[in-house]
Amino acid sequence: MLVNAANLKVIFCNIKLTFNQAFDAAPAQWDKVVTLVPSTGKENTYAWLSRFPRIRKWIGDKQVKALAASTYTLINDDYEATVEVERNDIQDDQLAFTGPRRRMRALPPNSGRMRWCLSC
Numbered sequence: 001m002l003v004n005a006a007n008l009k010v011i012f013c014n015i016k017l018t019f020n021q022a023f024d025a026a027p028a029q030w031d032k033v034v035t036l037v038p039s040t041g042k043e044n045t046y047a048w049l050s051r052f053p054r055i056r057k058w059i060g061d062k063q064v065k066a067l068a069a070s071t072y073t074l075i076n077d078d079y080e081a082t083v084e085v086e087r088n089d090i091q092d093d094q095l096a097f098t099g100p101r102r103r104m105r106a107l108p109p110n111s112g113r114m115r116w117c118l119s120c
Contacts, residue, residue: 001093011085011095045073 001007037044053065089095 001090003087003090007090011090014095015083015085039076041076043073043075045071047071 037046048070049067050070051065051068053063056063085095
């Protein structure tokens with residue numbers, strides 16, 4: 001295959017399409033451990049009450065626990081994972097062999113969705 005702007009555009013669109021199709025088809029796992037909170041700004045500050053007591057069997061007097069107010073701020077960063085396509089793979093029409101790698105990269109836990117959820 002000739003390496004030119006038109007062919008590169010088709011190749012990159014195909015690579016992106018293959019990855020996105022596998023990514024969209026992958027079973028979601030992150031939503032089992034976190035709540036999706038849409039963000040429209042560069043950062044979000046979350047407030048919550050900490051030191052919330054565990055439930056216990058009520059024996060005798062109530063045990064009153066003091067709660068504490070806490071906050072944390074998450075900054076919305078950009079992420080990327082750029083891959084290289086060898087010029088010889090394009091020239092020799094060997095891109096079909098890269099499809100399985102793109103699909104595998106999109107599957108959990110490879111996609112990063114769970115890593116992001118569990119690293120917070």
